[in-house]
Amino acid sequence: MRLILCLAAALLAAASTSHARDRAVTGVVYLETDGRPGRGAGDPALPGVQVSDGRRIVRSGADGRYRLEAVPDGRIVFAIKPDGYRFAARADGLPDFWFTAGTGRDFALLRDRPARHDAEVLVFADTQVKNAADIGYYRRDIVEPLAGRHRARFGITLGDVVNDDPTLYPALNAATAQLGVPWFHVPGNHDLDAGAAGDEDSLATWRRVFGPDTFAVEEGGARFVLLDDVIHLGDMRYVGGLREDQFAFLEAYLAGVPKEARLVIGLHIPLFDAGGRETFRRADRERLFALLRPFADVLVLSGHSHTQRHHFHDADDGWHGAKPLHEYNVGAVCGAFWSGVKDAEGMPDATMSDGTPNGHATLRLPREGGYALAWHPARLPPGDPAFTAAMALHAPKVLRRGAYPAYGVYANVFMGMDDTRVEYRIDDGAWQPMRRVERPDPRVLAENVRDDEADALRGYDRSPEAAPSAHLWRGALPTDLAPGEHRIEVRAFDRWHGEQRASAVYRLQEAAP
CATH class of the missing domain: 3.60.21.10 (Metallo-dependent phosphatases)
Incomplete structure (x- = not known):
């Protein structure tokens, strides 16, 4: 009998502890109109706003009141911002849309500007x-x-x-x-x-x-x-x-x-x-x-x-x-x-x-x-047409005139997708398709080489080791044109923003064996 009584007492204590930890959380969701903290007499209730403990969701009633049953102490309770409203800011500048369960709390929403x-x-x-x-x-x-x-x-x-x-x-x-x-x-x-x-x-x-x-x-x-x-x-x-x-x-x-x-x-x-x-x-x-x-x-x-x-x-x-x-x-x-x-x-x-x-x-x-x-x-090199908000180009500065055309211009189109159309042309000639390649961007490889060859650190941390890019395109540069400078133009067609362009130059030089 004594064992039974002890077990019963333990169960009651456990139930009492559980009850102390899990409690109903209640409050009101209202529209803040008077600009002062807390609900004022003229601040109307907001019905239908969702409130959650991270598992369940309830909606505020016609009087703005919500109730979540059996919420463990310490659990986060938050409101889901409806479209057309915003939360007031906390002291730290973050949206005031949550609290830690233990007591109930009201949620204030402000009407957002159209x-x-x-x-x-x-x-x-x-x-x-x-x-x-x-x-x-x-x-x-x-x-x-x-x-x-x-x-x-x-x-x-x-x-x-x-x-x-x-x-x-x-x-x-x-x-x-x-x-x-x-x-x-x-x-x-x-x-x-x-x-x-x-x-x-x-x-x-x-x-x-x-x-x-x-x-x-x-x-x-x-x-x-x-x-x-x-x-x-x-x-x-x-x-x-x-x-x-x-x-x-x-x-x-x-x-x-x-x-x-x-x-x-x-x-x-x-x-x-x-x-x-x-x-x-x-x-x-x-x-x-x-x-x-x-x-x-x-x-x-x-x-x-x-x-x-x-x-x-x-x-x-x-x-x-x-x-x-x-x-x-x-x-x-x-x-x-x-x-x-x-x-x-x-x-x-x-x-x-x-x-x-x-x-x-x-x-x-x-x-x-x-x-x-x-x-x-975040930043673009000033006055560099090869580096725009949409892409960055890499091309050799000089090639031998008549050499096998094994060298190319690379276009890193930052928002490029597998099916993005990327084209290039030389000296206002016909546009030609560029080929998407999954390889490291030569610009980053060049920076890696500069870091490797430096006798001292060039920055607090060196640039990352170049990795294959998912948005890199290549086009072969012709070497059968006249000696001198030639203009490269690249255009990419962004899914949402249309045609984007960048340009660079390379030079063809005569050379003897």
Whole structure:
């Protein structure tokens, strides 16, 4: 009998503890109109706004009130921004859309200004600052040229916000806040807590600063679902994938999204496998693809690679939608980790291993549907027609007249795809097709040679070792023309922005054996 009573007491204690940890979370979603913190007498309720604990979703009622049952203490609760609204800013400049469960809380939304143009989103990947100097590069190279000069409604950073040093979050966020728009973040593998034993506790610091690691935002007629896709395996090992609670959230959220809606998935590790190995768990990818398959207009944005490419998922990847699934693997803000020779203003070159200059992307959402993407290099060499916002050319300066035409001009078209039309001509002659080649960009190879031959370091870190580029084209240069200088023109036809051009020159010289 005594044993039975002890067991009963233990069960009651456990139930009491569980009850203390899991409780209902309630609050009101309202429209902020008086400009003062907290709900004022004239601030109306907002019905139908979605609120989530990262697994389940409820909607606010006619009185603006929401209720989530049995939420564990410490779990993040957040609101999903409806189109046409925005969140107020927290003290650190980030959107005030989440809190840590333990008590209930109200959510304030502000009516957003009507858009005069197509909705636009700033897309950053891998800011990856490692110290205060890198934050300075980020501010001068990316933020200051953009501040007050963009049309974006909000911005996203697709992971690796810092390089293994979470103490840099406040200073980095202060720089990003200068862009003047709400900013949302996805965690990357370099945002994990050092010493975390496993995936469950690997984002403790992240959640204290940025809140949820998986959530949704609605803007410009599109639904953005932002996902932590880094599965921490311990000892700084990781693999791409998703947790069960994330699948629960996806199922709950997508159930309420019209099948014809534009859907944007943002994550850090690409969904395609890299280097011939499983870099994203195939079983998780298949589950995600099954959830996305019913939707007609899906775009995936990823980071992580510090290169840039477009991948179109098909049946070989496990995608069985009506058309291939477009994944844009966005180049890094930090480029090649803020490496390379510094310019006259002290800014490192930062060109990526595939020849893409560091910079940022934009996503435009036309009112009539679809989307348009663009890459914006952070800096361009002044007065160099061979290096434009769309492409960079490499050609030999001089060739022997009459030599076998074994040398070519290379065009690195930063947003190029497998089917991008790229052509060249010499001296206003006929346009000829260039051939896409998967090889290192000669510009990066030349920089590697300069680093190798230098007797001292040319920068804090040397430029990255050149890697095969997914967007490089080649055309053979004729050597049977007259001696002297000849003009090379290259044109590429961008899917969204039409014809883009760059030019260079080479010289033919007579030579005797």
